[in-house]
Amino acid sequence: xxxxxxxxxDGVRVQNVELDTYLASVTADDVLSxxxxxxxxxxxxxxxxxxQRQGQLGLWAPCLGQEAAQIGTARALRATDFVFPSYRETGxxxxxxxxxxxxxxxxxxETNSTYDPYRINTATMQIIIGAQTLHAVGYAMGITADGADxxxxxYFGDGASSQGDVNEAMVFASSFKAPVVFVCQNNQWAIxxxxxxxxxxxxxxxxxxxxxxxxxxxxxxxxxxxxxxxxATEHARNGHGPAFIEAVTYRMGPHTTSDDPxxxxxxxxxxxxxxxxxxxxxxKYLRAEGVLTDDVAADIAAEADRVGTAVREAALTMPNRAPxxxxxxxxxxxxxxxxxxxxxxxxxxxxxxxGAS
Amino acid sequence: xxxxxxxxxxxxxxxxxxxxxxxVVLMGxxxxxxxxxxxxxxxxxxxxxxxxxxxxxxxxxxIVGTAVGLAMRxxxxxxxxxFDGFVYxxxxxxxxxxxxxxxxxxxxxxxxxxxxxPWAGGVGAAEHxxxxxxxxxxHTAGLRxxxxxxxQDAYAMLQQAIACxxxxxxxxxxxxxxxxxxxxxxTHHTDVAPMGIARVARPGTDVTLVTYGAQVKTALDAAxxxxxxxxxxxxxDLRSISPIDYETIDASVRKTGRVVVTHEASREAGVAAEVIxxxxxxCFDWLETAPVRITGHxxxxxxxxxxxxxxxDLDRILDGVDRALGRQNSMTGVEL
Ligand SMILES: Cc1ncc(C[n+]2csc(CCOP(=O)(O)OP(=O)(O)O)c2C)c(N)n1
Numbered sequence: 001x002x003x004x005x006x007x008x009x010d011g012v013r014v015q016n017v018e019l020d021t022y023l024a025s026v027t028a029d030d031v032l033s034x035x036x037x038x039x040x041x042x043x044x045x046x047x048x049x050x051x052q053r054q055g056q057l058g059l060w061a062p063c064l065g066q067e068a069a070q071i072g073t074a075r076a077l078r079a080t081d082f083v084f085p086s087y088r089e090t091g092x093x094x095x096x097x098x099x100x101x102x103x104x105x106x107x108x109x110e111t112n113s114t115y116d117p118y119r120i121n122t123a124t125m126q127i128i129i130g131a132q133t134l135h136a137v138g139y140a141m142g143i144t145a146d147g148a149d150x151x152x153x154x155y156f157g158d159g160a161s162s163q164g165d166v167n168e169a170m171v172f173a174s175s176f177k178a179p180v181v182f183v184c185q186n187n188q189w190a191i192x193x194x195x196x197x198x199x200x201x202x203x204x205x206x207x208x209x210x211x212x213x214x215x216x217x218x219x220x221x222x223x224x225x226x227x228x229x230x231x232a233t234e235h236a237r238n239g240h241g242p243a244f245i246e247a248v249t250y251r252m253g254p255h256t257t258s259d260d261p262x263x264x265x266x267x268x269x270x271x272x273x274x275x276x277x278x279x280x281x282x283x284k285y286l287r288a289e290g291v292l293t294d295d296v297a298a299d300i301a302a303e304a305d306r307v308g309t310a311v312r313e314a315a316l317t318m319p320n321r322a323p324x325x326x327x328x329x330x331x332x333x334x335x336x337x338x339x340x341x342x343x344x345x346x347x348x349x350x351x352x353x354x355g356a357s
Numbered sequence: 358x359x360x361x362x363x364x365x366x367x368x369x370x371x372x373x374x375x376x377x378x379x380x381v382v383l384m385g386x387x388x389x390x391x392x393x394x395x396x397x398x399x400x401x402x403x404x405x406x407x408x409x410x411x412x413x414x415x416x417x418x419x420i421v422g423t424a425v426g427l428a429m430r431x432x433x434x435x436x437x438x439x440f441d442g443f444v445y446x447x448x449x450x451x452x453x454x455x456x457x458x459x460x461x462x463x464x465x466x467x468x469x470x471x472x473x474x475p476w477a478g479g480v481g482a483a484e485h486x487x488x489x490x491x492x493x494x495x496h497t498a499g500l501r502x503x504x505x506x507x508x509q510d511a512y513a514m515l516q517q518a519i520a521c522x523x524x525x526x527x528x529x530x531x532x533x534x535x536x537x538x539x540x541x542x543x544t545h546h547t548d549v550a551p552m553g554i555a556r557v558a559r560p561g562t563d564v565t566l567v568t569y570g571a572q573v574k575t576a577l578d579a580a581x582x583x584x585x586x587x588x589x590x591x592x593x594d595l596r597s598i599s600p601i602d603y604e605t606i607d608a609s610v611r612k613t614g615r616v617v618v619t620h621e622a623s624r625e626a627g628v629a630a631e632v633i634x635x636x637x638x639x640c641f642d643w644l645e646t647a648p649v650r651i652t653g654h655x656x657x658x659x660x661x662x663x664x665x666x667x668x669x670d671l672d673r674i675l676d677g678v679d680r681a682l683g684r685q686n687s688m689t690g691v692e693l
Contacts, residue, residue, distance in 0.1 A: 112460070113462045117462060123429065124462055134423050134426065134450065135425045135454070136426060137426060138425055138427040138428075139427065141423060142426065142427045142431065152426070164418060168418055168422070169419065169423075172414055172416070172419050172423050329463050330459070330460050330498050331459070331501075331523050332464065332469075332521075332523045333523055335501070337600035337601065
């Protein structure tokens with residue numbers, strides 16, 4: 001299967017019959033704004049990484065190298081669409097309107113979800129590989145039942161494509177014509193396993209077997225990702241059912257801050273992909289267009305720094321929750337078991353100075 | 358009051374719940390035209406349409422996982438798992454997603470999902486069709502687990518489960534589907550006792566016999582037989598096995614001082630272990646003898662010709678009652 005591209009790694013805009021239709025209205029300033037988001041997200045990612053190294057976060061899952069796939073696809077969405085991300089979608093939740101603390105609260109271990117899913121129409125990030133794809137399909141079935149024209153979007157990795165849930169999600173989506181878009185970010189690795197362990201055949205090639213049209217795009221090309229997502233959402237929004245995008249990209253960092261990629265991949269491979277860096281090509285393109293001047297670049301860098309600093313500040317000032325909050329929200333309605341446990345633990349804590357709060 | 362089978366009562370409960378709230382949708386395998394393999398959803402698709410009574414693909418994780426998304430969109434899915442033994446492929450979605458989303462999101466996302474499971478044995482079924490998986494779910498915080506024992510409870514509690522903002526594992530004993538009983542269809546479920554209050558199914562003074570589901574019938578039969586011998590057994594139908602209503606149990610144990618807990622699920626780390634540990638903590642000073650468990654064996658569910666050896670019957674329960682009473686019994690002189 002071909003990998004569709006509209007911006008070459010050298011920043012040259014090339015024709016693409018399929019994708020160009022979806023990019024007709026895109027101006028150089030629009031591209032600049034995509035670039036701005038990518039630069040900010042790269043900076044947030046860097047901050048998250050350092051915060052973990054400094055012991056401020058328990059873990060961090062870097063999205064370095066995947067900014068184009070995330071920003072390009074997410075920017076094609078409406079606010080009322082609903083997104084179901086995995087743990088690596090820092091760029092996606094940034095576009096959805098995550099606040100500074102939302103990037104770090106969960107990794108710091110303060111809460112399992114830092115944002116209200118309904119505030120940014122984005123589900124809590126998912127750790128169970130592939131589980132969220134079914135949630136997206138169910139949500140999309142609800143959209144249909146409501147007679148609305150929103151779409152649900154599931155983000156997942158190449159490893160996830162092997163999971164039963166992802167395959168079940170495609171069956172449900174296809175059978176019920178659910179307005180859902182599957183976005184598989186094929187970043188070549190599932191921790192230490194190369195994509196060839198999950199699939200010898202391009203992942204996008206599977207979807208048509210479920211009756212789902214698919215597209216394989218250059219995941220490091222933000223314009224191609226934007227266009228593909230416009231194609232997919234238009235398809236789903238207009239009642240034609242699910243669509244599938246495989247964004248072929250690369251995870252330039254480790255799987256998480258606990259991982260050591262030098263044990264399983266070589267520097268040469270990394271170097272190849274460094275030459276396809278998603279930000280570089282946009283920068284080259286915008287410089288050639290004359291839109292990205294040194295002044296603008298400095299302005300973007302300053303904004304990225306400002307956000308990075310704010311994220312750090314949010315991590316460092318995050319309040320610890322009161323001990324008894326450990327019992328909160330286990331149930332939505334009164335539950336005698338947990339209430340008895342809460343009373344017992346409160347009595348235990350009350351023996352100590354300060355008591356329970 | 359109307360006399361009907363438990364299956365019919367469940368069907369009426371679903372119909373009422375769907376009429377009361379148009380966000381209630383049913384999902385499952387074969388629940389449409391066929392009405393489910395046990396006919397619990399009989400005629401509901403004709404009445405409410407294929408959009409609300411959804412025949413799903415044959416994929417249990419898919420059924421529960423899409424129910425999660427529907428719940429996030431404001432629906433109240435009622436999922437039918439075709440048989441107890443087929444809930445395992447959905448286990449991940451139930452324990453990692455359904456049970457936890459409210460907690461994970463600090464209460465912002467509700468999971469009003471009811472998972473109905475035709476449950477347990479005694480019907481001579483094939484392998485994987487007679488499982489008692491309740492302990493897995495009872496052990497999972499965030500879930501409520503209901504086990505019904507009669508048509509009236511089935512009717513009221515299924516509606517309560519559907520109206521509940523928490524996820525409910527709703528266990529329907531297969532061997533009671535055709536058992537008849539009185540059902541009050543005119544009383545709204547909000548007017549009856551809240552879901553999960555235990556019921557004293559038969560009052561007594563000598564021994565407290567705690568159980569749930571289809572074992573309630575066996576326990577009542579045992580109590581009847583014991584009465585002939587002058588032993589007064591109080592039978593408690595838990596109805597909810599998460600949470601468990603200890604107030605009702607405590608009151609009984611403080612009266613009788615003797616406890617037998619019975620269920621057909623295997624013994625190890627089962628519900629009886631939990632109930633007895635809690636009784637021991639709460640009522641130690643009232644206990645006259647050690648509490649007794651009469652359960653299924655710690656074996657995979659046996660082939661149907663042997664299931665009678667597995668499911669505790671009246672005699673095994675009475676043997677346990679003798680133990681609780683300190684009388685001669687099968688364990689006298691037996692080393693454990
Ligand atoms: C069901 C499940 N199995 C295993 C894991 C452990 N695990 C976490 S991430 C990961 C690799 C996932 O790879 P992929 O889907 O390609 O996503 P990526 O991390 O590359 O974005 C594994 C095995 C998990 N979180 N969930």
